[in-house]
Amino acid sequence: MEFNDEQLLRYSRQIILKQVGGTGQEKLLQSKVLIIGAGGLGSPAVLYLASAGVGTIGIVDADKVDLSNLQRQILHFTKDVGISKVDSAKEKLNLLNSDVKVKTYNFRVDSTNIKDLIKEYDFIIDGTDNFPAKFLINDAAVMLGKPFSHAGVLRFEGQTMTYIPGHTCYRCVFLDPPPARVVPSCKEAGVLGSVVGTLGTIQATEAIKYFLNQGSLLTDSLLVFNAFEMSFNKVSLSKNEDCPVCGKNPVITSLIDYEQQICNV
C-alpha cells in the first residue's frame, strides 16, 4: 500500500514507532471496529481510533444528544442537542479524518440484530451503560468468536477487560446480570467525564494493539481504576470452566434480552 504525502504527515508520529511503522499503519487503515454506544466511553474511543486511521468505524446508538450528555460525551457539542448521536459522531469523524469510512446504526442492539452487526467487524468496543447490553455483547462475541473490549464505570471507579476468543469472557467473571432493583439508580450513580474518558481511551488503545498484534492486551485480566486514589489494580483472571456461555458445558446457547432498568430522570 502506498501512502500519500498527507497520510505520511498525518500518521508520522505513530509510523515512527517501531511497533507501528508503515506495515502497522496499513493494518490500521484496513481494520474495522464497531463501537456500541456513542457516549462517554465511545466518544474518546472513536476519536482516537479515527485519528489513528482505523479504516472503518461503525457506531451504534439509538439516542439523541441531550444537554446532560455533554459533561462527558466529548463527541457531541452544544449545537448537536436534539440530533441523533450517530449523526453527530459521523460529522465529527468526517471532519477529523477523511481516510475513515464511518458507518452508523441508529438503533439499540438486541438479540435479533447484534450477530449480523458484529460479524462485519474485526473488533468490538462495548461503550454501553447497562448490564443487559453488556451481557448481550459478551454472549454474541463469544458465539461468533469476536474480540471485544468491556468497560464500566461507577462514580470515581472504572474497570476494563479485553476478550479474545478462547480466553476469559465477561460472563466467566460476572456470571449473570445483577437484579435490576439493586443497580444504582441514575441519580445515585453520577460520574466524572474525565474518569469515563480514561476508560474509553484505554479501550481504543487495546483495539489498536490488537490490530497491530503488539504488546500485551487485558486478556485474562480485569484492570480496575480508582480515580479518587488514582490507582490501577490489574486483577488476574482465568477462564471459568463453569461459565454459562464459554465453559465446558455451556447452558446459554442463544442470545438473551434481559430486562432493562427503567430510569426516570
Added chain:
Amino acid sequence: MKIKINGKMETLKEANITVGDLLKIKEVKMPQMVSVELNGKILKKDEYDKKVIKENDEVNFLYFMGGGSTDGI
C-alpha cells in the same frame, strides 16, 4: 490472619471466616453488585457461606460496573 484483598495485604482480627463473613466485615453493602474471586477462582453466590478463607489467601471483590444512566455513560 493476613490475607490479600484487592491487591493489598490486610490483617484481620477474625480467623476461620467464610467469604460471606468477609463481605460483612468489609461492609460490602450490596453483595449482589460484587463478584468474588478467591485464589484466582470466581465463586458462585451459593458458595459464599461455605468457602472458608485461610491465611495468605487472595480475595478480589470485583464490582459490577455499568453506567448507571440510560443515556449512555
